Amino acid sequence: MLKNYLRLFLTFARIGGFTFGGGYAMLPLLQREVVEKYGWTTEEELMDYYAVGQCTPGVIAVNVATFIGKKLYGIPGGIIATLGVVAPSVIIITLIAALISNFFENEYVIHALGGIRAVVCALIAQAVIKMTKTGVKDWVGAVIFVATLAVLLVFSISPIIVVACAIALGLIIEAAKGHAAKKGAQK
Amino acid sequence: MLTTLLHLIWEFFKTGLFAIGGGLATVPFIYDIAERYDWLDIAVIPDMIAVGESTPGPIGINIATYAGYNAAGVPGAIIATLALITPSIIVIMIVAKFLQKFAQNRFVTGSFYTLRPAVAALIASAAWQVFTASIINLGTFTAAPAFSSFLGMFDLPKLILALCVFLAGTFWKKIHPIVYIVLGAIVGIIFKM
Known part of the structure; x- marks a missing residue:
């Protein structure tokens, strides 16, 4: 059981750590990890979670993580998946706020983010095509x-x-x- | 210190409970908090949003962590984040239970039948917004009916990178999205995107 919890936590930490641009940018990573790799949910269920996550309070990414965790291992699962998805944020933001005052004036950071944004566009476009095939x-x-x-x-x-x-x-x-x-x- | 932490819990719990519709929905709440308390400086909020949008992770979480850190250091960062996600966890647990119970109800399945295409459209429009924000520059568009003016609208290196990733992802489905994100960062630095 502990091993399952750890895998759930690490999977969502990985998803949270590589999501650039909010809840929708998380979609390609969720499809890959949660639907294709582990089969924890179907593509349809993922769409339903997004629908509910849109109109319930809170951050969409968190709502979707709670849903999937809860489905797998009940209430502890919901909490663990949610903590996993926010853990990288807490660490990275704290480090940036504490150590680097002019992080976003750094030339390398600006260019790296430019490249990442272009990639995220393509990844979301593919996620949309998959979702449309499932939803329509x-x-x-x-x-x-x-x-x-x-x-x-x-x-x-x-x-x-x-x-x-x-x-x-x-x-x-x-x-x-x-x-x-x-x-x-x-x- | 302790009162600041208690204020953080209370304020971010409320934000998590009432900010519906994703990360940026938290922004008006953060402004409201900054107006009422002196531990959050209103001048740093634009910075906070910029950092929140361009670091990994959900934007709302990033903003809460940043605000919490500004208010009360590392404990503040952790407490603000936990307070923000608590209402979500509770509400989703209740909704999940409800959905499980009524999964076979025809009104529930009927709702999801029309909801899924609408959600696909919501995600498609979000994708369009991401695309226009990062690749198209409508500001440089001139009315001159020239091909160069049309091309000038696009950030060409980024457009090419996006197309390459799109094609690569279509043909080699096995490559993990994280690989593309890391490659994107490297290509971005090399070509100064």
Whole structure:
């Protein structure tokens, strides 16, 4: 058990330590480590965690880590995965704040970050393609995907509203199906 | 010192509980904290955000750690971070339990059926934002209908690096994303990106 906890902690520490640019930038690493390498969740579940993580309080990366840890080893798992994902931040930020006052004026740091940002673009693009393949299964999904993306690119609306609308739509479709089934049964 | 730590716990717990929608949602809360307490200097917040965005790890966590360190050193950094993540852990545990219980409910499965394409779109739009922020420079765009003006919009070395990684990742799926990130840093330094 202890070995499993340690593996969970180290996996999430590795993910946290190489995530540049917040929760979405974590996606390629999560797909690789959590879905492909260990099979701890499916791609669908990962999408659901992101959806819930968007509209629950707190940092998305933390919410997703808690979800996966909880799924694997219950409450201790949730706590361990979360501590893993934040551990590198705490160490790195403390070191920067304590030791290096002009860290971001350093020429090497600036250029390295420039290169990393370009790579992150490509990695997120690939993660998006994978997610779209998983999330868009039929024409209803395709319509929702295109419409949501169009709205998001034109207006800056909160992800919470997007999630709320999508859930509402799902509930309406389900209710309509139930209604239709009832009518069918009456005939 | 002790009162500062207690304030840190209280303030960052509240931030973790009410900042919905990711790391940058914590920023207004941090400004609010700086206005009310003297242990957090409002002038360092832009620095804090810059550091938070360009160091590894979730941005909200980085900002909380930095603020905590500024307020009360290493204990402050640890305590602010733990206080920020505590509400998340509690809320997610409850949500996870609820979802497990109702996983077979058709309204729950129905919600996720329409939610997944929307989440894919959310992530796609986030990818577009990352792309425009790091590779396209709309400021240099001129109305002149010339190809050079179109090309001038892009940070060409970064665009080429991104395309190479995209192609490489498509053909060699086995290479770990971390390898590309480390290579990106090296290439960035060599070509002064």
